[in-house]
Amino acid sequence: MHELILLRHAEAVPIETSGDDQQRPLSARGQQEAQAAGRWLASHGVRPGRALCSPARRADETARLALAAITDAPTLQLAPEIYDASPGELLALLDQYGEPGTVMLIGHNPGIERLVALLVEGRSDEFRGMPPGALAVLHLDGALEPGNARLDAFWSP
Secondary structure, three states: OOEEEEEEOOOEOOHHHHOOHHHOOEOHHHHHHHHHHHHHHHHOOOOOOEEEEOOOHHHHHHHHHHHOOOOOOOOEEEOHHHOOOOHHHHHHHHHOOOOOOEEEEEEOOOHHHHHHHHHHHOOOOOOOOOOOOOEEEEEEOOOOOOOOEEEEEEEOO
16 A cells, blocks of 8 residues: 555544443534545545444444545445554554555554554654544555654644
């Protein structure tokens, strides 16, 4: 892949409201954030060729709302290993989809924000900076390895 889009799920209802972390839906604000992320991608001509998503309801809803704004968006692929994944586990998953093009990964913190730091800075310790609904567009300079990416764009609702 040449480009990687990392999208953190948008704002979800509190766990006390739903009772099950995997089944937490987006809040009304989260739905707006996800739609806005999709509009940002579309307005900047960023179109994934593949979209991988955590099966958690809030991530799935975020992905579907964001992809709805993109012309010829790819079919969403749920990947259970994204939920609660470390940066290394996310790298291993992405390594399976190394074809040229743009891959979008929709998931959770701290994995998403630490993956950004690992790919851009070469380390992932204590990085904070991906609020709900935020996305990072990375350009990969060759292999999918720590420190081998450039942050081309960052957007936050």
